[in-house]
Amino acid sequence: MSAQTQGAAAIADPGAPYRRRRTTRGNFELYTWVFMRASGAILVLLIFGHLFVNLVAGEGIKAIDFGFVAGKWANPFWQGWDLVMLWLAMIHGTNGVRTIVNDYAERDGLRLVLKLALYAAFIVVVTLGTLVIFTFDPCPAGAPADLLPSFCST
Amino acid sequence: MQTHQYDVVIIGAGGAGMRAALESSKRTRTAVISKLYPTRSHTGAAQGGMCAALANVEEDNWEWHTFDTVKGGDYLVDQDAAEVMAKEAIDAVLDLEKMGLPFNRTPEGKIDQRRFGGHTRNHGEAAVRRSCYAADRTGHMILQTLYQQCVKHDVEFFNEFYVLDVLLSDDLTGGEVPDGAEVKVSGVVAYELATGEIHLFRAKSVIIATGGAGKIFKTSSNAHTLTGDGMALAFRRGIPLEDLEFFQFHPTGLAGLGILLSEAARGEGAILRNGDGERFMERYAPSIKDLAPRDIVARAMANEVRDGRGAGPEKDYILLDLTHLEKAHIDAKLPDITDFARTYLGIEPYTEPIPVYPTAHYAMGGIPTTITSQVLRNNTDTVGGLYAAGECACVSVHGSNRLGTNSLLDINVFGKRAGVAAAEYAIGADWVDLPDDPEVGVVAELEEMRTRPTGERVADVRRELQQTMDTNAQVFRTDASLRQALADVHALQVRYATVSVQDKSKAFNTDLLEALELGFLLDVAEVVVVGALNRQESRGGHFREDFPLRDDAGYMKHTMAYRRPLGQVAPAAVSTATSAGPTAAGATAAGPTATGSDPVESVGGPGASAPGTFDVVLGYKPVVVTRYEPMERKY
């Protein structure tokens, strides 16, 4: 017998009445839930398009370099595309990770730390990404011409 | 030990207990003590329906219902009680609907009704649709609905608490309390399973609603937890048990397993066939055939098997045939029971008939009460503040054979009455002093049983009890078989005095509780057998092969079994009984001395079966006849 012995959590007083942790009602979880689905549906389009253009069409991953990226972002269409994708994916992903943190981080302190880190990452990444897309100069002065997209030389 | 004080304490959270709780907690401080979580009570297993003459689908009235109940019970029914039940049935069903019970509906949106065994139009003309139902889960819906209402009204529950003693102001077991003297209830002693702690509940009123005792038999539709606790507790305190020899064997239990297939199957058109494929009920009850009362059908089935016309390799069961019914109809009306056949026997009821055989199902007898659910301590005196309702009680509306669907009705009608009466009594009554150290008997018994180092195994004793009851006190009984059963029960009682449990811990010791429950079973079984031995006639669920006819001259009366000190032939109470017939004749046969067992010292308090100390003494109570003179029962 006793093939194996594993630890068991101590039992709280079985007579003690059970109390749910104080929680909040309201539509927040509802909206995020709907958002996950809506954003997911849109992201399918955006991400598949993105992947296709970057990895499949043309010469695939080999072709990616400054020139390629700059070439895309010179076009407001791709600018908009990537901007929406960035925002949707980041909100979707951050909210997804938030759920996961809520699920597994049981201690309140840990929960708080993880969520702060998550939101900080979100802000940094989204701000940075947005800035880059908008303030991006495809033909920076002084850069070697062979690295730049072809239209810079004109 | 903890002490609590409530105006009303209800023992049992089945249909009867919760129906009472709804009434009582509305009026006064009430606690419900149950050894199971309320929704796990066996009321939830009831399938077929609950009858009331709503006349939603065809002409019907409560008077016909009364007649059917009286006739179904082979005229041993107290007719005033049956009248009350049939009249209040209509409100009982409507009450449940208003509480939210999801009944099946007619095309007009009213509660649907279907046929059931023994329920007829115009005093037996033809089967009538009287049973209100929710598929084949009526009991489940009743239990859930009542629990939901209890949640709504914040009823206080003590779940997984076992009541182990009911405290009275006087000791009735001595047989010395004179008739007419005032005896009152003062509380109960309970055992908390989770911790092993003893709780003392002081109460002005106590309602016993602990359900049936089917586990005295081996093959039974009853839950493992239906061990006759309430009946045994009352009995040990000297309160009589009425008509316990009448036990119902339901015709259609899954063969070998005893799991019930509701009579609703036959109500919806299923047919019983023997091994030759013959619809044999045509021979036994030409007018209503498969829908005859249960005792008749069960006996007919047993008879077919005995005469070699059973089905199967061993020719030992009967077939319940649904194959001619529409699949959609089966799915809508009988989903659960067809599922049982699939799960437990691997039978597909659409295409194959289901093997069935009678199974111990329902105790017609129990703690005697008045029609206001007050417990009687003899033929006329009630115990102040003590009430009983449901299967553990005997009003008696079922007489010697209960009609299908009348029990769910019984628990609702008399559960409600008990709740109202107990609360009203408590509001007007004074506190009764508790006896000194009321818990010592229980504590001593528990401790002794728990710490006894070695001894008999509980399971062995129980197995043998169930086996002898199945062999000797089932559908067919004779003097010889019953004497055998009695001898066995007495021998087992002696062995019970030395049982030991293996689990020595305090928390959640179900081993210990099973041992205590075995004590209840032994007491109840003894009363069943003694009553059966004494009743030298055949009536309803009690069939004596040596006395195959009903004997109204000798036995048109209720049996009242008392626990009295050894050697005391007639208790004071019995002297007031109608004297016709062999008063206390069973007592001599019943004496443990007849089996030559040595007296064993008993533990404090009334304790478990105490062989050699107490005896079962019989008395009688007259049957109340209002409108219907006994006739021969023909269908």
Add this chain to the structure above:
Amino acid sequence: MPSAPAGTLYRGREGMWSWVAHRVTGVMIFFFLLVHVLDTSLVRLSPETYNAIIGTYKNPVMGLAEAGLVAAIVFHAYNGIRLILVDFWAKGPKYHRVMLWIVVGLFVVTMAGFLPRHLMHVFGGE
């Protein structure tokens, strides 16, 4: 409330395992996305830095990782659609298992279309 003592792994079926996969792929994609945005931001610094970093991606190991990431996205995306159907289509819960096999099928088809081309780019030299 104390947690339950550890026991064996719960033997859930397709629904549970697809959820585990969805969760794992979701987190994978999220962390990749963080890195991806950061590295792409390097285009702001100078073409040289960007190309240098991107250059390090262009080795077979990273190529394989990239393939894994695409696999994760493809699964997460298709299964995401399955989840949306489970939520909003009345018969979704009934057919969730069938839909999972469709997801797996589409996943295989998509990857079959993508992988050869991608691996060719990765390993196929110039």
Add this chain to the structure above:
Amino acid sequence: MATTATTDAPETSGAFGAVPSFDVTLRIRRFTPELTGAEAYWEEFTVTAYGTDRLLDALHKVKWDLDGSVTFRRSCAHGVCGSDAMRINGKNRLACKSLLKDLNPDKPITIEPIKGLPVIKDLVVDMDPFFASFREIMPFLITTGNEPTKERLQSSAQRERFDDTTKCILCAACTTSCPVFWTDGQYFGPAAIVNAHRFIFDSRDEGAAQRLEILNDKEGVWRCRTTFNCTEACPRGIEVTKAIAEVKRAMITRAF
């Protein structure tokens, strides 16, 4: 120590034909703080069983013939009371609805308490948190206005609408199979939602808005990730995940 029992009489085979017997080994996860301290451990028992035996019968043989201290709840023995949900070979099942022959008796059958509720002893868990969630969703008919004298009318179609969720026996098999419930035990759990569904879609009930509000909680329906373990586990065959989806949709319709 592997203990073996060979009881002579089949507990349940009785009248129904001749049933072949076979040996099964039960590997039970035991937790007996009072006797062996706060460590759970495995113990194996071998018993002889018959073709129609349920796992509950085998457990009874263990308890009655080998070791009386093995503790579990049970009552009805045919799947209607909800007492004996446990984790059998890694899945939540009722012991009384699991036939041994369907459990592959060649290998030891592992039996553990349901997951996510505090274990009291062996297979017995503290059900209070479970019933607390049930009580929170107002599981009773809510109506306004005067009581009708006769029954409230309801068409068969209206009755059919919530039929599935009336079957619940509160066994907790679903809630304790849910990976989200295991995480912190705060999630209301599928059983509570099923019982809310039973009333939300009852044409006679007028409390739907309140119940939806309760389940709109952070720990309410939105925590469900449609893992379907609950549907898989429900011994009553209730389409639990579907019911949850219907509640979610009702909330969304209400919010937008």
